[in-house]
Amino acid sequence: MPTIKKINYSIINKDKSIDSAIFYLDINDDQNKQMYLIHRALKQQLTNYRTRNAHTKTRSEVRGGGKKPWKQKGTGRARAGSTRSPLWKGGGVIFGPRRKKYKSKLNKKEKKLAINTVLYNKFGNTIVTNEILIQPDKPSTKQAIAEISRLGIDVKDQKKILLIIDKKTNLLHLSFRNLNNVQLIEVKSINILSLLKADIILVTKSALDKINRENN
Template sequence: MSLIDVYNLNGEKVSQLELTDSIFNIPVKPSVLHEVVTMQLACRRAGSASVKHRSDVRGSTRKLFRQKGTGRARRGDIKSPLLRGGGSIFGPDPRSYSYKVPKKIKKLALKMALSSKTINNNLIVIDKFELEEAKTKNFIAVINTLKIKKALIITEKLNESLELSSRNVPDIKVMRFEGLNVYDILKYDKLILLETSIKGIEGRLTA
């Protein structure tokens, strides 16, 4: 077990917390992280690129002119890909880019991402994040006090005032622990965990 300091919204140390070494302090393998992040980004691709092929273009199927005797190149119908307004050759069709990696690899990569933040001192634990009202100004004041610029904030449950007051702040994202993923952890410089969310994360990764 490794100890980490717990802070309040004023940046003051209030207590210490024990973190499970099998989750927050394991060797990091970039190849595993790369595999899972690549999978996540592939699954996010829309795959909606599409063109009209020869059979999709509207037009007559009549042969434009006779095959021989005109001195011109041979022509079929007006939908030929060689003519203006004709169909496209080898263009993209809607498809899915998503694929899966084994659950054990996904879980291992998530542990490695958390460990990388701990090892590099980019993990911050806060006892609670309660705002009196959903105002961006109040949220920015707290962020400035904690000296944070680009961070992912993980909560245990719905925190409406926090989520509403932070949604217009660039480089800040609030997420519940159920949605925690490798890509978002690595994307942001700092990882801020509410003290109550740690049990949920540990329960998810030890199950």
């Protein structure tokens, strides 16, 4: 059965002072169930990313072949209605591979429990800040690096950083997009793959509040 876990996060302010706030996450107590839910959520996400691009044409899709090659009777040859028959060279393909988008389903409650479980287990690698500030005049990767460094994170370490914010702006997107080891996502886009890949989770207080509201 799901239970509510209390987490006491330390929040880093702009002036580097530290506040604390208590948040609640709804997770499953059973460790085996936790691993099962995380596995299912990850498998579902990877399946939905999967596509099959190999695509052959059937006889109706191959261009041409509208004219009957020869008359029905009297030639001594087998009957033929189209040069695009699968029996002919240049014709369609029978039972060939077709383009396909794979789809897998996962219940919303299961997905939420899986995400909450990863957030709870990665508490030690999570840094909370009041806000991420970039000057409003123009995008700046230099300012983005400085903002991350302010929180005690060295971008040059090449650790994978997941930055979760309440609402993504074009300014933030352009400022962080050149940092290969930093992924910027909104709360509504939180996914199990990004959480598992991240070495450090950097989240704003407003984003954490939104996660907390969705769990209550």
